[in-house]
Amino acid sequence: MNWRGGDGTPAIYETGGPELYAGTPEDVRVAVAAMTAETKDGLRHEAVPWRKFHHAYGPGDGLPDILTGIGCSDAESADRELLNLWNMICHQGTPSAAGALAVPFLVRLALSHSHHRALLLVGALARRPHLGDGTRAGLLRADTPAGVLNFEPSGYLNAWSVEAARQALTADTDLLLPLLDHTDPAVRAATAYALSAAAAPARDRIKAALCTRFDVEDDLVTRASLVxxxxxxxxxxxxxxxxxxTHAWWRDPTRPAEVRVSAALAWLCLVDDPIPAELDTFFDEEATDRLAALLAPVPWFFDTDREEGLRSVLVQMRNPDDYAWLATC
Structure with a gap:
């Protein structure tokens, strides 16, 4: 049985499985690696094999026109078109192979037009399908867990698309780092979200830049996002x-609530310790409905639950047995 969503979609079931196509022109990671600086900076869409790779509704060959149109639109129209593009290339939170090819061009849209939604989309494409995972093992995880096979609507192996998007993002790290100092706090928060999904070669530079920005940041949502x-x-x-x-930050009573709560969540994701009684009490006192509403735009909370956000994350972290199924996704 071979399931192929069209040209360029590796068959799920056949001798060798998807790995039969690893390293071939049907591997989107190969296509992203082949994109030159001239192709990306010159917006040479014609040099990219769009048709070989799919989004939720078909081959990606219509994406260049959409990307070009966004770049020529006013801010309101561009925002609307970016939402439509998101629905195509990251449908219901599932990144696509065609979306991975779009990452370098989305980065350049963000640079030239300060589109914070383009940066959020880059961050979403460079992360595994989130499925509302706000657990300690999932909230800050970008890569696909080993042994997990997620497939896109086309039948393409999603882990490859996520790897390719992270690869493209990592290559453009130095272009994005200056946006951490952008005048618009929405751009700064979205930049932090995107950069944090980059792969290993860029992590030291990214961490240093995030910490430097955190020391001077005065916007509540951006501070939480940076943490x-x-x-x-x-x-x-x-x-x-x-x-x-992060341990020192959440225990420091002189820090603002959004920093302490975000730092506590980050710390819990980084350690295996049971939630201390002190921290449980702290969450009850500081993670108020008002704070949750203020932090609703923080990308990690928005990804988990658009309505409940921080509340949903806290429920999942405090009741891990109820969400054990997310570890298999």
Whole structure:
């Protein structure tokens, strides 16, 4: 039985499985690696094999026109079109192979037009399908867990698309870092979200830049986003410095509530300790409905539950047995 969603979609079931296509032109990671600086900076869409790779509704060959149109639109129209694009290439939170090819062009849209939604979309494409996972094992996890097979509507292996998007994002890290100092706090928060999903080669530079920005940040949502981004950069290796830093932040009564709560969540994601009684009490006192409403735009909370956000994250972290199924996704 071969299930192929069209040209360029590796068959799920056949001898060798999807790995039969690893390293071939049907591997989107290969296509992203082949994109030159001239292709990306010159917006040379014609040099990209869009048709070989799919989004939720078909081959990706219509995406260049959409991307070009967004770049030529006013802010309100561009925001609307970015939402439509999101529905195509990250449908219901599932990144796509065609979306991975779009990452370098979305980065350049963000640079030239300050589209914070383009940065949020880059961050979403560079993360595994989230499925509302706000658990300690999932909130700050960008990569697909080993052995988990997620497939896109086309039948394409989603882990490859996420890897390719992270690869593209990592290559453009130095372009995005200056946006952490953008005048618009929505751009700063979205930049932190995007950068924190980058792969290992860029993590040291990203962590340093996030910490530098945190020291001067005065916007509530952006401060919370920076804390979670710092935690996410440290998640894979469980960086001891970040564990100590986030622990100190949540226990420091002089810190603002959004910093302390976000730092506590990041710390919980980085350690295996049971939730201390002190921290349980702290959440009851500080994670108020008012704070949850203020932090609703924080990308990690929005990803988990658009309505409940912080509340949903706290429920999942405090009741892990009820959400054990998320570890298999």
């Amino acid at each position: 979670l981004a710092i935690g996410e950069v440290a998640w894979t290796e469980r960086d001891a410095d970040t564990i100590a830093r």
